[in-house]
Amino acid sequence: MVTLEDVARHAGVSLATASRVLNGSARQVGAGLRAKVEQAAAELGYRTNVAAQTLARGAGNVIGLVVHDLVDPYFAAIADGAVKAADDHGMVVMVGTTHRDPVREIAYVSSLGAQRARAVILAGSRMDDPSAAALRTELDRYRAGGGRVAVIGQDLLGADTVAVANRAGAAALAEALHAMGHREFAVLAGPPRLITAAERCEGFIGALPGLSPQIVHGPFDRDGGYGAALSIDPGVTCVFAVNDVMAVGALAAFRDRGIRVPDDVSLAGFDDIATLRDLVPALTTVRLPLAAMGARAVELALSEDAGPSVVHVEGEVVIRESVRAR
Amino acid sequence: MVTLEDVARHAGVSLATASRVLNGSARQVGAGLRAKVEQAAAELGYRTNVAAQTLARGAGNVIGLVVHDLVDPYFAAIADGAVKAADDHGMVVMVGTTHRDPVREIAYVSSLGAQRARAVILAGSRMDDPSAAALRTELDRYRAGGGRVAVIGQDLLGADTVAVANRAGAAALAEALHAMGHREFAVLAGPPRLITAAERCEGFIGALPGLSPQIVHGPFDRDGGYGAALSIDPGVTCVFAVNDVMAVGALAAFRDRGIRVPDDVSLAGFDDIATLRDLVPALTTVRLPLAAMGARAVELALSEDAGPSVVHVEGEVVIRESVRAR
DNA sequence: ATCCTCCCGGAAAGCGATTTCCAAGTATGC
DNA sequence: GCATACTTGGAAATCGCTTTCCGGGAGGAT
Incomplete structure (x- = not known):
């Protein structure tokens, strides 16, 4: 695999300069060197090692999405919106399906924590029962590590929420x-x-x-x-x-x-x-604007504001043939 | 964040030992130290940093799945099967949706390459046109980096294939x-x-x-x-x-x-x-056994055999009321 | 002309794990 | 009882990238 060091050597610049050119930085690099680095990267076929980048930066580009069941079109629509929105922000989505098993849900949040995922989004409503406490503990732990949490559904976890009316x-x-x-x-x-x-x-x-x-x-x-x-x-x-x-x-x-x-x-x-x-x-x-809800959750989780914010979404009654006046 | 070094210090052992106990290794660790390490990890709330692990090991635990549209129940079912199978193998799935845009498809494969994803699974049939060549190039590049590729649909890319009859x-x-x-x-x-x-x-x-x-x-x-x-x-x-x-x-x-x-x-x-x-x-x-096809693709991509293997799946005719004899 | 900034390039110190060597201790074979 | 092999613990070198810090040169103000 071609590393950044290979590129730097090939371009005759330092590692620092190559990094600044290729992987974004607050600092500027002169046009001449910049071109040389870009050409070297293209010639060598350089590809960023995201793992190394995540390690060095301390934050990754993954957003975790936890749903009950992808086959349920409700969740599929939400996932679709979330994937699209994440893509717009240069993030990627990792999906976990729980099939309504609270244990898997917790395991998934834990795994996302290990990934240093930037945010986790919980879709699908929760039971109002003891397993919610364990989940909350796990989420707190995740947040303590710097991650953001967004919930789609009711405002239950004290996290960013897309609240459905x-x-x-x-x-x-x-x-x-x-x-x-x-x-x-x-x-x-x-x-x-x-x-x-x-x-x-x-x-x-x-x-x-x-x-x-x-x-x-x-x-x-x-x-x-x-x-x-x-x-x-x-x-x-x-x-x-x-x-x-x-x-x-x-x-x-x-x-x-x-x-x-x-x-x-x-x-x-x-x-x-x-x-x-x-x-x-x-x-x-x-x-319900399901795809938009998924997208909104991503944006909420990625926004910088401190406190948990809540976005409300309303449903619109649609009368079709399955009902008839009496 | 608690690091492995913190755990090792807390347990009074070396970094190497702590690593062997907590994150799996071919080597054995004595029962006494093993217990001490485990307790220290639990007390401190240690969580593996997957990015560091991926970097050190040179391989991650991500499987990429590229579909056209998650809202299409065909893809949703495949994704569901893939997520489940990946979970069974201790892997996680990253989903990308292309909405039938070849450019996005290529971009996604490229991004999965940067993630050092263990495998990428392409679901959804491709056009028989020039953009397929660009995709193939990108896939070759991905494979050159050690990744596996599996395709669901027709055997087109010379990769592992779940071929539908x-x-x-x-x-x-x-x-x-x-x-x-x-x-x-x-x-x-x-x-x-x-x-x-x-x-x-x-x-x-x-x-x-x-x-x-x-x-x-x-x-x-x-x-x-x-x-x-x-x-x-x-x-x-x-x-x-x-x-x-x-x-x-x-x-x-x-x-x-x-x-x-x-x-x-x-x-x-x-x-x-x-x-x-x-x-x-x-x-x-x-x-068509859609979920099973998704799962099969994951297993194919994770299997160790060298050459590309092909699994055939057959459809079963199901006659229902939408047809009537003449 | 002198001094102070500002800008840009590079050296090097991490980030948090894994893993190769070494060394020491223990079990085995004769 | 001694040499040999196996275990098991630890020190230290990596993995590939980011970023702080330092230094030199250019430009502006006095």
Whole structure:
């Protein structure tokens, strides 16, 4: 491998000068030498050794992204935005998938700490349970080493946060559905202690004073939606699934049971996953700018301001054919 | 930050011993010292500096993965498999997205070279055009530095390859559709020079001797499928889209034009994207083990054998409601 | 003309690990 | 009981780059 020293020798300059030319520095180098160094580097095919650079500089160019599941289009969209934004800042993204295992999540943060990653971004909502404490400890340790942390979802860890207005979005959706004449609701509410799910559920119910929707808990994924939909009470005219992927499961369950959407029951989700837009009937949902959220998280984590800052993002209600007025 | 030297001092041993205990080595360390070192590391909260380790060892623990678009569920599934497999081998994955820009692809390989990534995995088929030469040059350079390269798709670069039997899969599908009585076919063929698309198209047509299906080219994505479907000849009874995402677009186009699937026309795709399984009508397709392909690529790239090895993966025809016998 | 800055090139000291040698202690073979 | 081989611990040389510090030359002010 060609080293910087080889380049310097070939160009007849010192190591210091070569470094300043090739790898950026506050200091200027005269045009003559600069050209010589650049030519030498090109001739020799020099390639910076990032590991050495990271060691010497004390900071790397890696951003860690921790998601539950890349196959879930929600996380894929966030990851896409994050990768793009990181690239714009000359950073690269390391992705870890936890598949909702808190142990893996912690292990991943720890590994990113060892990498001296510039920042770690946690996407996907956390359970409100003891494992969160262990994660917090690990994050503190990471921060103590100079790393930044950004969280996408609710403001839970005292870190930079891209906060999603889950309650407000769900409330706006509830109001829209109420205005269309619905009174008998069911909520496919996801896991009871999953914060995002709980917030959406609360926001929805809170916007329907005097009504008491049926609440069905279950996993936060497609099969969870399918299962939960099976136990909807007769008489319910409108079902809210706390995310789109669950809504898809519910749709399948209704289809299997011969219940027509929206003729027999209306259905709404949350997130507005692009891949799902061609579903029939098209899903009424709350649109979230997922890629932008991923990008925003990267920018937050890379910004210089001291204190943890919070960016709020709002959802936009999108009414499509999966709901019908009563 | 706590360094290995701090740990060694705290434990009253040499740097060498501490290194051998904490970061793995061929050499043994006595039980007594080993315990002392481990305790010291725990007390001080020692964390390996991966950059220093990479520099000293001359090889890192990063695997680079280059995909076109993480939002495309095809790539998301591959990435998921790759991340999991890498994790099993104690490696981490750095993802880059090119959005089909050859320049970005090359830039990414170059950046992975600078990282001294252990391997780079290229997913997503390439165009058969001049930019491939530039990529090949960059890859050769990367390999010259000791890195491994694996490609998912067709065997094009002379690297380790997870080769998809595109022709055979498409041919099997064609035979199945033919056996169901279809004779008038159209192929939504994607970009003419995109190798994967071309192979699937050829395989399909080749299995229908005596027939000459209508070929419609267009982009390899959802909108490409939509657009191509608009120019299907009347009289066609069965449409093959060279991937599932395009098939979804075609489905939408047919719906918008009042053409019913499968009553008026049958439709088939390729890939069997999990996220799309709840589509109505369910898509007939050729199933590919995407996550396994991603994992396989990682293992190939990490294996020690010298020469480039090729793993073949076959697709399995899955008939669902989007096709109907004639 | 003198002095003070400012600018730019180079020497050398790290950054935090790994690993090759050495040396000493212990086990084995006869 | 002694020579030989194996272990195991430590000192020190690297790995490739950044950056501080020093020194010399050019330009401006007095």
